[in-house]
Amino acid sequence: MADLFPKAILLDLDDTILSYGSPAQCWQEVCGRFVVREGFQPQPVLKAILERGVWYWGDPDRHRRGRLDLGMARREVVAMAFLKLGLDNAGLANEIADAYTVAREEALQPFPGAMEALRRLRAHGVKLALLTNGAAEPQRFKVEKFGLTSFFDLILIEGEFGAGKPDARVYRHALEMLGVTPGEAWMVGDNLEWEVAAPQRLGIKGIWNDFAGTGLPEGSDVRPYRIIRSLTELI
Template identity: 45%
Template sequence: MLPKAIIFDLDDTILSLKGTANETWQLMCEEYSKVNDNVDSKTLYKTITDIRLQYWNDRKSNDKGRKNQREARREIIGNVFGKLKLPKEDIIPIVDTFSEKRLKALRFFPKAQETLEILMKNGIKLALITNGEAEIQRYKIERFGLEKYFDIILIETEVGYGKPDIRIYKTVMDYMNVMPNDTWSIGDNLIWDVQAPQELGIYSIWNDFEEVGLPEDTIIVPDRIITRINDIIE
């Protein structure tokens, strides 16, 4: 049984973000190692991956960085180049090129668009809540024609607050005139998309798109685990 309303996350729930980022960085590292003999692509990619994860897994830097991703990437790559003793003047060109390539590489997860269409045709109220910069998130929404699927779209920097602030879930439910027990939340972030809405009594589904399973040290228990959003209708 589907609910009256579903709240969706955007990145790594509807659109493949992490996968395209990894692919793009690998390509960038291969290209850079061809013009700089002081580093090989595998070492550069591993160092970028390690420092990226460290940056985005830190709550303070995550909160700052997602509101200005270009500056966050410059800081990350600056740390990478400092560690590997690579030329500082290459940092900005690499980051800016990555930003362009990564946006172009974005794509729907398999059957994501079809799932939204089926839910909409069946009268399910749909909401989209996404953290990050409005300019970038709006670009994604417009590029993939997502507005037509959703009754309401809330972006962190437009609203003034974002996930895991429970106010954003309350705003959505008030707008759609639904109660928590009539609502599902679906997303890839255990804190933002599962723990926070569960505080309000929303049935919360974790999208384990990497199929890695729950972290051993987590205390968060999703109401359901899926690996693609089309799992909810199949």
């Protein structure tokens, strides 16, 4: 059973260790609260926000800029949705975007069993690195809020390191810091490009955390080493 575990595992944070629940549900709750107060129908606003969100986050450059300032990105998404609907109320748009940011943070919690899985991987002597994209302050805040520091030999935050996944420098730096070769490491996360395809190009085994249970997207040519629904399946 010596090779049950690799020497090192690189882990994603959001939607892998920490759960936010559904973004659509969160937008729905926030729209319900504010849009109804103003006397509008919430459904068209919700639909426009979700559509603009898909467009906004679908572009890698916009994604990089947006994830380093989520508050700003969400304000832009809601402003575009209002524009599309012909709603001229920038104050309300910002209020909705900011309420979403607060609600998302409040919804945040570790997936059931995730912390215990980390503890057990540590107990088996597996070296662990946390590789998370996003701005320094909010990502570091989450790491500390949930007491994650002690589990990891390396915590690499995009906003602190100066590059984010899927930039090869991120994975290479992690391997170097942990003192392992690509073949001795797994990368686990929910993003098929960042945590499976990109690390696999370097020889790291990519494990896809299909937390939502949607299965591989149709037409995807990414072939994960394993597909799991929860970190507990690693144990």
